[in-house]
Amino acid sequence: MCGIAGWYRRGGRPVAEAALARACATIVHRGPDDQGLFAEDDFGFGMRRLSIIDLAGGHQPIFSPDRRFAIVYNGEIYNHPELRAELADWGWSFATHSDTETVLAAFARWGDDAWPRLEGMYGAAIWDRRDRRLTLARDPLGIKPLYYSLQRGGLAFGSEIRAIRALDGLDFTMDERAVHDFFMFGHVQKPRTIWNEVRTLAPGHLLHLGPERDPEVRRFWTPRFAVQEGLSEAEWIAETGRRVDDTVRRHMLADVTVGAFLSGGVDSSAVVAAMARHASAPVKAFTVGFPGTSIDETEAAARIARHLGCEHIVLPLEPQDAGVMLPQVQAVFDEPCAATAAVPVWHVSRLAAQHVKVVLCGEGADEIFAGYKRQRTALAAARMAPYLRLLDPLLAAIDRAPGLGSKRFNYLRQNARRFRQSALLESNYQRFFQGTQISTPWVREDLYEPGFHARQESDHPFADLEREYFGWPGARDLDPLDQFMLADLTVHMPSSLLNRTDRGSMAHSLEARVPFLSHKLVDWSLTMPRAMKLRGKVGKYALRKAVEPWLFPGALDDRKLGFQLPFAEWFSGGFATFAREAWSGSAASRSGYLRQDAVEKLFAEHAAGLANHGRILYAIAMFACWWEQTFAGTGPAREAAPC
Template sequence: MCGIAGILNYDRRKRAPPEILEQMLESIFHRGPDENGSLLDRELAMGMRRLSIIDLVDGKQPMFDCSGRYGIVFNGEIYNYRELRKDLENRGHKLSTHSDTEVIIHLFEELGPECVHQLRGMFGFAIWDNRQRELFIVRDRLGIKPLYYTEASGCLVFASEIKALLRHPEVGAQLDYHGLSRYLSLKYVPAPGTMFANIRSLEPGHFLHARNGQIETRRYWDISFKKNHPVKSDEEYSEELLNLLRESVELRLRSDVPFGAFLSGGLDSSVIVALMAEAMDEPVKTFSVGFSGAAGQDELPYAQQIADRFGCDHHSFEITASDFLDYAETVLWHMDQPISDHATVATFMVAKLARRHVKMVLTGEGGDELFAGYARYQGERFAPLGA
């Protein structure tokens, strides 16, 4: 992952303070330890911390289009960047790197904010137009990559993490009681709310446009349920789903660094590992965590079975109750807000194991939500029956 941050003064005569931007970027060093870069243009200061995954040498940011009008800082990955790059070159664009960042800036040069509809991936990025003196901030469709913003003392402040916003001297850490209420009711705070007063999360599938001292947010995507979708057989649906999963995994394997997978032994992560093994010429590096003394919750034997089945280079370890206490504060610091999912600590610890061997991982995260895997979803089956 990478991290971005920026400050835009609404008064064009006021210089955005680079020293504050530097403090903001320093607070998210952990998101991008490989390198950093800044764009300073009078009322704007924005920058990024980079974790290099694609085009390790020439993918430095900020990056600009050929004319120098547009500059971008980008967190994420565009999975279809090769196809988009080829289309751009066929239309006369001259690209000088092999990074997905440069593809975005050239698409924006041609299509403006509408370019987001062509992007497949997870992303949060900011583009500065130094001719019109306007800023565009965009978050991916499902909100995989975080983006937060606030307005304080005549400026817009944005960043990948709340802790970076709080490094600005005009941004305070006051509790948002409505956010607290939502958290206690739902066990999380839905976007655009946060636990901090006046700090907002840019909603998934939205972009923010800042110009002439005003900001506007607009939705560019929402999920669509087609009621007239043709009915198919179970076999046809299964084949279509497998093809979609296979394509999705293959796109995500485009990387210039070593990668692996988190493996729990459950259906979701096991499918991902199986498809990775099918697509790769070398053993998949897999990583698992078990729970010492937790009867009925230790999935390590199942993970080992899957790893053996697909010839994985498997790594695993067990954590104890005291490990949870030891790492809880660190995890909360990274999250910036309370989180009710106890698995977050386990995920943090297995990530520490994985980083010794690889730079990125694929996971089965989201499978239960997409396919109603949790027991609580089963009640939906009976809802139409009434009382």
């Protein structure tokens, strides 16, 4: 696991090792164990290494035996022992035991056909010294980040945006559309970033750039929904258990101790239970708790840990702690981030890093096995849409009524607005964007400065987003549940879920692995019939049934919530004061995006219980922190000053 950075300036303009060293210094938290740099003429790249496999021999860059190819790489390849044997038979003379060299050998052997063969997570850069050609590649699901910037005839890239910004002579201007993304969803929707000049390499894509012409970007993997017929329910459940057990076993590959995050839910319990079947010592399991709140899952996790014989380590998170650490959490992101789980992931990663270098996580199971409530809600909304349209006159009357001073009526009016909006949506892609927004169109209309609103918000925002991300032929032909799952896999997961997991863990030099997102497991899961994923109101049906024998009776009966913040409890106390002061004390309040009086109104309505604005108020506070850290020059990720 590493962080990488590089610059292909082209045109004979030299790249200095000192510039690469500055870029790598910004991401030392991703790899505190080692550094490697290489520069020749107008190209250079470097890396920071977190040593996981081949601790002594995995120094990068690694060169091919003929010195034609060189690689820097961030990630882990779990099937590299099998690939290594095949490549050795082909004739490659391995100089290390590192999976990095396996990736390089695979590329030398198969070219771009190598990437679908790799089972793992990665952001890789390979330099062809003979043809002066750069190849960038990112894993199929986007587990590891890879950013690039095309400026002044060249291309700069890095595992984090801060590495690119460390290079001299490049421009960085704010992307207003990205700001709108943030206040709509709590994160910037990829491939955009907060900067006009920087984009992400999309998951499952590669990029080629030679000494002339524009970059060539193409996809090498795409999720495909194709139901497999002929298996019984018992066979689907048995195969689910076998595949989950196998992918977890593969993800335990390391020359260091591997632990796990454990919330007590289906996903993390499945991972830890599978680990316990293969581990030679008790699994170290880490849990974050929220004492005294409705979402505290400490006891559920403890019961699972006791049953599996884990070494269980719990770290409570109190509101006052979160208020202090919020600026530190925001500082590990290059962009404003209001992911509700960013704080607990950062918090538990700090704990885990004191004990292990690697953890396995349960992320991805909801996306591939239909575990989200919002997926079930979208299906219900699609079925109810014709009836809601018949009720539109009544809903419209409720919407128009003022209801001043009545908390109950205010909530009724908000729900009437949502029902009316949902009834008009034409696909589950649109319902996905509606279901993942943190602010409604009518809240944004009041909140945004008029000019900003006119430039960014349309009359049909969800239809516009569907055209942007799913406007290709045949997209509407997918099953409604598959539409929502595809949106989760390709939009929400790389933009939010995986981003927060990568940044929160790597901030503490901790490698987080996600077994459910092996693209081979994902490929298979997409052949599963709907009834094996969603049974009535029960999501992840086959996964639950497969995992039940690994645990005690009733272990998975409780409603599990996973990583998030208890906004309802916290915003009723001092946490709201912190958020309000963060905004009012920041120059972001004068940035021209939000109306100050509208922000005050949101805080007042929330305090009075007239509406639940917790998500958007949290986003406003995090935007203020990001603004101060970015434009007021606060310190690096681990030493961020309070905003």
